[in-house]
Amino acid sequence: CGSALVGYVRPKKNKVYRYYRCMATVDGAPVSCDFMSIIAERLEEMAVRQLEQIGWDKELLTQVVREAEKQVRKNATELESERRELEINLKDVRKGLGNLRPLLEKCPDLKQLAEEVRRLDAVERELGAHLEKLDRRTTALRNTNYDVAAAQEALQRLGRMLSGLPMPRQVAILRSLIRRARVWKGRVELDLNEEAVAGLQGLLVEAAGVAQNA
Numbered sequence: 551c552g553s554a555l556v557g558y559v560r561p562k563k564n565k566v567y568r569y570y571r572c573m574a575t576v577d578g579a580p581v582s583c584d585f586m587s588i589i590a591e592r593l594e595e596m597a598v599r600q601l602e603q604i605g606w607d608k609e610l611l612t613q614v615v616r617e618a619e620k621q622v623r624k625n626a627t628e629l630e631s632e633r634r635e636l637e638i639n640l641k642d643v644r645k646g647l648g649n650l651r652p653l654l655e656k657c658p659d660l661k662q663l664a665e666e667v668r669r670l671d672a673v674e675r676e677l678g679a680h681l682e683k684l685d686r687r688t689t690a691l692r693n694t695n696y697d698v699a700a701a702q703e704a705l706q707r708l709g710r711m712l713s714g715l716p717m718p719r720q721v722a723i724l725r726s727l728i729r730r731a732r733v734w735k736g737r738v739e740l741d742l743n744e745e746a747v748a749g750l751q752g753l754l755v756e757a758a759g760v761a762q763n764a
Contacts, residue, residue: 555690557590585733596738597724602709612698614742626691633684640677643670686749
């Protein structure tokens with residue numbers, strides 16, 4: 551029906567069972583929906599199997615990776631624009647500090663002046679840290695691999711590896727890879743997160759480390 555699914559638990563005989571149910575049944579939305587709820591493990595297993603199948607669909611993966619390439623370029627451009635604005639703000643803050651610190655040295659007892667210098671110091675640190683994060687993010691986007699064959703191989707390996715991971719980690723990886731899932735009573739269709747698919751190698755390394763420690 552287009553509504554979101556929400557997870558919930560149901561205790562029964564000293565055990566707790568996880569389910570997903572349609573939000574339309576929770577909110578009483580005036581929509582027609584045959585889907586009521588599903589056991590969480592069953593839906594997650596269906597999603598894993600679907601993900602494995604996508605790993606063998608080279609045509610679909612080609613579309614996903616090409617779309618990822620366009621989206622990442624757009625994101626990188628937006629980050630660079632944000633970086634320029636941050637640099638301007640940081641420059642203004644440092645200029646303000648440069649003007650106030652000599653005054654504070656001459657008049658150390660002015661509490662209001664001291665508070666303003668401390669505030670600008672904190673702003674400078676915050677802007678500097680954010681600038682470093684933007685730089686790391688932009689570099690990661692620029693270095694993303696758009697090789698369809700590599701993405702296909704990584705997705706196939708990840709699909710085989712998922713079943714050996716703890717369920718919370720499986721769910722976390724599925725959420726990072728899947729942008730939207732459409733669920734029916736007996737099947738699920740996945741729309742992949744293009745940027746996450748393009749960066750599959752990192753997920754694969756992370757999953758391998760979790761599998762070794764499981």
